[in-house]
Amino acid sequence: MAEYKWPDADKRTQIGKRIARLDGAVKVSGKAKYNSDLNRPGMLHGKVLRSPHAHAKIISIDTSAAEQMPGVKAVHIINGVGFEIRWAGENIVAVAALDEPTAEDAIRAIKVQYEKLPHLVVDHDLKIAGEWATPTNESKKGDYEKGFAEAEVIHEGVYGMPVITHCCLEPHGSVTEWEDDNLLVHLSTQAVSGIAAQMATPMEIPAGKIRVKQDHIGGGFGSKFGPDAWDVAGAKLSKKAGGKPVRIFLERDAELMVAGTRPSHYAKVKIGAKKDGTLTAWQSESWGSGGPNGSGSPPLPYVIDIPNQSRKHVSIANHVGPSRAWRAPNHPQACFVTMSALEDLAAKLNMDPLEFVLKNKALLGTRKDNYADELMLAAEKIGWKKTWHPRGDKTPGPIKRGLGLSFHTWGGGGHASDCDLVIQPDGSVEVRMGTQDLGVGTRTALAIVAADTLALPLEAIKISIGDNRFPASGGSGGSTTIGGISASTRRASLDALDKIFEKAAPTLNAQPAELEAIGGKIQVKGDASRSLTWAQACAKLGAMPITVRGKNPGPGPLTSQGVGGVQMADVAVDIETGIVKINKIVAVQDCGLIINLKLTESQVYGALIMGVCWALYEEKINDQTTGKTLNANMEFYKLAGIGDIGQLEVHMMTGKGYDERGVIGIGEPPAVSPGAVISNAVANAIGVRVPGLPLTPDRVLAALETKGGR
Amino acid sequence: MSDEKNKSDQQKSGVSRRSFLKASGISLGVPLVVGHRVINVNGQEVKLYGPTKTSITLTINGAKQTVEVEPRVTLLEALRHELDITGAKRVCDRATCGACTMIVGGKAVYSCTVLAIEAQGKPITTVESLMQGEKLHPLQQAFVDNDGQQCGYCTPGFVMACKAFLDKNPSPTPEEVQKGLGGNLCRCGTYMGVRAAVLQAATMHKGGKNHG
Numbered sequence: 001m002a003e004y005k006w007p008d009a010d011k012r013t014q015i016g017k018r019i020a021r022l023d024g025a026v027k028v029s030g031k032a033k034y035n036s037d038l039n040r041p042g043m044l045h046g047k048v049l050r051s052p053h054a055h056a057k058i059i060s061i062d063t064s065a066a067e068q069m070p071g072v073k074a075v076h077i078i079n080g081v082g083f084e085i086r087w088a089g090e091n092i093v094a095v096a097a098l099d100e101p102t103a104e105d106a107i108r109a110i111k112v113q114y115e116k117l118p119h120l121v122v123d124h125d126l127k128i129a130g131e132w133a134t135p136t137n138e139s140k141k142g143d144y145e146k147g148f149a150e151a152e153v154i155h156e157g158v159y160g161m162p163v164i165t166h167c168c169l170e171p172h173g174s175v176t177e178w179e180d181d182n183l184l185v186h187l188s189t190q191a192v193s194g195i196a197a198q199m200a201t202p203m204e205i206p207a208g209k210i211r212v213k214q215d216h217i218g219g220g221f222g223s224k225f226g227p228d229a230w231d232v233a234g235a236k237l238s239k240k241a242g243g244k245p246v247r248i249f250l251e252r253d254a255e256l257m258v259a260g261t262r263p264s265h266y267a268k269v270k271i272g273a274k275k276d277g278t279l280t281a282w283q284s285e286s287w288g289s290g291g292p293n294g295s296g297s298p299p300l301p302y303v304i305d306i307p308n309q310s311r312k313h314v315s316i317a318n319h320v321g322p323s324r325a326w327r328a329p330n331h332p333q334a335c336f337v338t339m340s341a342l343e344d345l346a347a348k349l350n351m352d353p354l355e356f357v358l359k360n361k362a363l364l365g366t367r368k369d370n371y372a373d374e375l376m377l378a379a380e381k382i383g384w385k386k387t388w389h390p391r392g393d394k395t396p397g398p399i400k401r402g403l404g405l406s407f408h409t410w411g412g413g414g415h416a417s418d419c420d421l422v423i424q425p426d427g428s429v430e431v432r433m434g435t436q437d438l439g440v441g442t443r444t445a446l447a448i449v450a451a452d453t454l455a456l457p458l459e460a461i462k463i464s465i466g467d468n469r470f471p472a473s474g475g476s477g478g479s480t481t482i483g484g485i486s487a488s489t490r491r492a493s494l495d496a497l498d499k500i501f502e503k504a505a506p507t508l509n510a511q512p513a514e515l516e517a518i519g520g521k522i523q524v525k526g527d528a529s530r531s532l533t534w535a536q537a538c539a540k541l542g543a544m545p546i547t548v549r550g551k552n553p554g555p556g557p558l559t560s561q562g563v564g565g566v567q568m569a570d571v572a573v574d575i576e577t578g579i580v581k582i583n584k585i586v587a588v589q590d591c592g593l594i595i596n597l598k599l600t601e602s603q604v605y606g607a608l609i610m611g612v613c614w615a616l617y618e619e620k621i622n623d624q625t626t627g628k629t630l631n632a633n634m635e636f637y638k639l640a641g642i643g644d645i646g647q648l649e650v651h652m653m654t655g656k657g658y659d660e661r662g663v664i665g666i667g668e669p670p671a672v673s674p675g676a677v678i679s680n681a682v683a684n685a686i687g688v689r690v691p692g693l694p695l696t697p698d699r700v701l702a703a704l705e706t707k708g709g710r
Numbered sequence: 711m712s713d714e715k716n717k718s719d720q721q722k723s724g725v726s727r728r729s730f731l732k733a734s735g736i737s738l739g740v741p742l743v744v745g746h747r748v749i750n751v752n753g754q755e756v757k758l759y760g761p762t763k764t765s766i767t768l769t770i771n772g773a774k775q776t777v778e779v780e781p782r783v784t785l786l787e788a789l790r791h792e793l794d795i796t797g798a799k800r801v802c803d804r805a806t807c808g809a810c811t812m813i814v815g816g817k818a819v820y821s822c823t824v825l826a827i828e829a830q831g832k833p834i835t836t837v838e839s840l841m842q843g844e845k846l847h848p849l850q851q852a853f854v855d856n857d858g859q860q861c862g863y864c865t866p867g868f869v870m871a872c873k874a875f876l877d878k879n880p881s882p883t884p885e886e887v888q889k890g891l892g893g894n895l896c897r898c899g900t901y902m903g904v905r906a907a908v909l910q911a912a913t914m915h916k917g918g919k920n921h922g
């Protein structure tokens with residue numbers, strides 16, 4: 001039986017190299033069909049009427065005018081009379097019509113009466129949250145009072161970051177249709193294998209009758225794990241319209257109002273240390289909101305395990321569209337608060353934050369040595385020694401430059417993921433898996449693992465994913481995909497190879513255990529003269545293909561969990577306009593054994609760029625008077641452009657000490673630090689903390705104001 | 711919801727418009743092209759469309775295609791839903807993100823903000839036209855080589871914006887790339903790859919290779 005481990009470094013032919021994504025060509029040519037691109041035969045266009053109120057009761061609904069409009073084929077009430085609306089944009093009625101303009105007209109023709117109820121859509125001030133605030137977490141460690149008594153320098157501060165949205169460029173939605181009593185769902189989803197079970201109950205049909213397909217997805221970031229109410233409505237409209245396909249994809253305003261947010265987080269922090277920088281105590285009282293279900297409790301203090309702690313968290317359940325997992329849930333919030341407080345304390349101690357962190361290295365947990373290595377490497381790449389200065393750039397002129405640092409962690413162990421590896425007697429190889437490629441390179445990674453293991457070229461592996469008829473694979477969340485899919489594919493490939501060895505051995509006058517796969521051949525180990533080509537060896541299978549099922553049994557040599565990373569930023573702030581510019585950000589990151597270096601780096605670049613977006617621009621602005629989101633569009637819900645991100649440099653830690661941990665996910669960890677690292681660099685530049693994100697000019701100028709003079 | 715009802719609706723709106731025009735002293739001409747009417751306003755001939763579906767002809771990637779759309783339908787939607795040309799994407803739907811970028815009459819435009827009827831008579835180039843058979847355009851190849859795409863939803867728009875940009879400025883500086891491509895947004899964060907791709911494509915162009 002094969003030993004399930006990764007090949008040694010000198011034996012890897014594809015693993016760890018820089019390989020361009022296999023679906024690059026279909027994406028750059030416009031040929032890639034996303035589910036939002038589908039024009040199914042006879043397809044109807046669906047639209048959803050949404051609540052204009054944040055908190056209200058539905059008194060009456062009149063859909064008669066809409067139903068009688070020419071071209072309208074079906075109307076479905078999602079939430080009927082008596083329903084309590086808990087956020088603006090909540091679904092009320094869905095319609096399906098021959099074309100989009102007609103569906104829009106039909107929506108406008110529906111009359112709904114509401115009874116307005118009191119609402120809360122803001123969250124920055126705990127005092128006005130009233131009955132909607134609930135303490136959810138209170139914990140202590142050590143003796144924080146004693147810790148503060150021992151402290152020689154204490155810093156107190158308040159930090160906060162607002163609700164932001166996922167803003168996937170492909171909106172949420174689906175095309176649903178019936179084939180007799182079977183439902184076909186083309187859904188934009190991060191969890192192809194998990195949708196049928198979630199849709200079965202609302203549709204009142206067995207999950208086995210639901211087929212889910214998706215070739216490509218235009219972004220998810222944690223917000224696309226389930227079918228949404230509008231997808232279920234689409235399927236119901238389709239049924240009413242005789243099974244015709246119904247397309248419902250959200251308009252941009254709805255996408256920003258109801259399709260997922262990252263909870264806000266605010267914290268009052270007290271942190272203490274001895275004069276030499278030794279940390280002694282932490283106290284935090286934090287709060288946050290994420291819609292009707294409130295907010296999670298970010299892990300404070302983050303990474304750095306200060307000996308004496310007291311923590312309290314209050315969750316505000318308010319009337320905004322519900323939060324969903326957003327890249328590394330709870331970590332960016334905890335990181336921003338902790339790193340800000342650390343850097344502010346370092347400034348008070350007159351210490352270089354890099355030295356301050358290294359002084360407290362013992363508090364950095366099991367991977368403290370990795371962190372220290374990563375800190376030194378990042379410092380070298382950003383020019384920390386040369387460019388860092390004590391708080392406040394003293395050079396004349398309005399442009400102030402500063403450096404900041406931050407570090408983060410994440411789990412990222414592989415999820416359950418079944419792989420069917422099919423080998424045909426003509427030598428064709430196919431990997432079948434009910435997974436999805438979010439643009440992270442899942443297809444490419446599957447091909448790399450199978451090709452490297454079977455000693456075949458990448459093009460020899462056909463990758464079939466994105467269909468729930470393939471073996472079940474977990475949802476792509478929490479950076480669990482790469483560990484899961486690579487482990488099961490490696491195991492399936494090794495087992496398949498054993499079968500091929502068995503069949504080929506007699507011809508080669510050898511025992512199966514004496515064979516190896518190398519350069520497209522099956523040969524006696526070290527003896528190229530006794531070999532079969534891959535096709536010749538597979539011909540020994542006879543007439544029938546073999547299918548080998550691989551599983552990921554969990555942590556082991558193939559995948560484990562727990563990674564760290566360090567980021568450092570160099571920024572320039574114009575103290576006259578308050579505008580922050582990124583000069584450079586360096587990311588040093590580990591994630592165990594890397595399958596594809598090129599696309600792994602792309603994940604880190606992407607996380608940094610997304611991080612610049614929320615550090616500098618992103619905020620979902622809710623208006624307490626009307627209960628509405630004021631910037632549910634992309635002019636005023638701003639993302640960074642190609643000129644806003646400065647220079648970025650990514651360094652992946654590989655080799656000894658990293659590779660033997662097995663494969664670990666990368667999507668979340670580098671997305672944690674950007675807010676913290678940019679905020680710290682700004683504080684270093686202008687000499688005062690801007691306590692809130694995003695670092696918009698008004699916030700920067702207001703902070704400079706508190707400092708008094710400039 | 712029958713076709714008959716549809717027809718009677720059309721007639722109704724037609725009549726009311728005619729009487730409106732008569733009353734306001736504008737004379738109705740004979741339709742020159744099926745799908746719109748021509749009216750005379752102060753001696754000038756003006757095409758009048760809608761409000762119901764009307765037949766229009768678009769010149770897309772060199773081929774003339776006829777579609778029936780309401781005048782309020784955008785160029786983007788006419789291509790995506792009537793002609794199944796889906797490379798360009800609808801994202802912001804109001805001229806902010808560039809996912810819908812096409813080249814119309816030699817200029818990069820946000821096709822979500824151009825009415826289909828307005829695009830008649832102008833050459834429309836979409837991302838689908840760039841490949842020569844199975845061969846990627848050098849700019850597209852540069853996107854693949856430099857990983858200028860992740861989920862890829864912004865990519866067709868970005869490719870077209872880059873194409874129009876390089877057509878105007880075949881050897882840009884890195885600074886010009888950052889300024890000139892500010893009209894396209896990517897959520898996955900592919901800007902580093904896009905920057906490198908544009909510079910690679912520009913270098914190939916300078917080298918005299920077929921730039922298309």
Ligand code: FES
Nearest residue numbers: 801803806808822
């Ligand atoms: S969809 Fe046209 S610019 Fe965004």
Ligand code: FES
Nearest residue numbers: 860862896897898
């Ligand atoms: S690649 Fe996903 S939005 Fe640009």
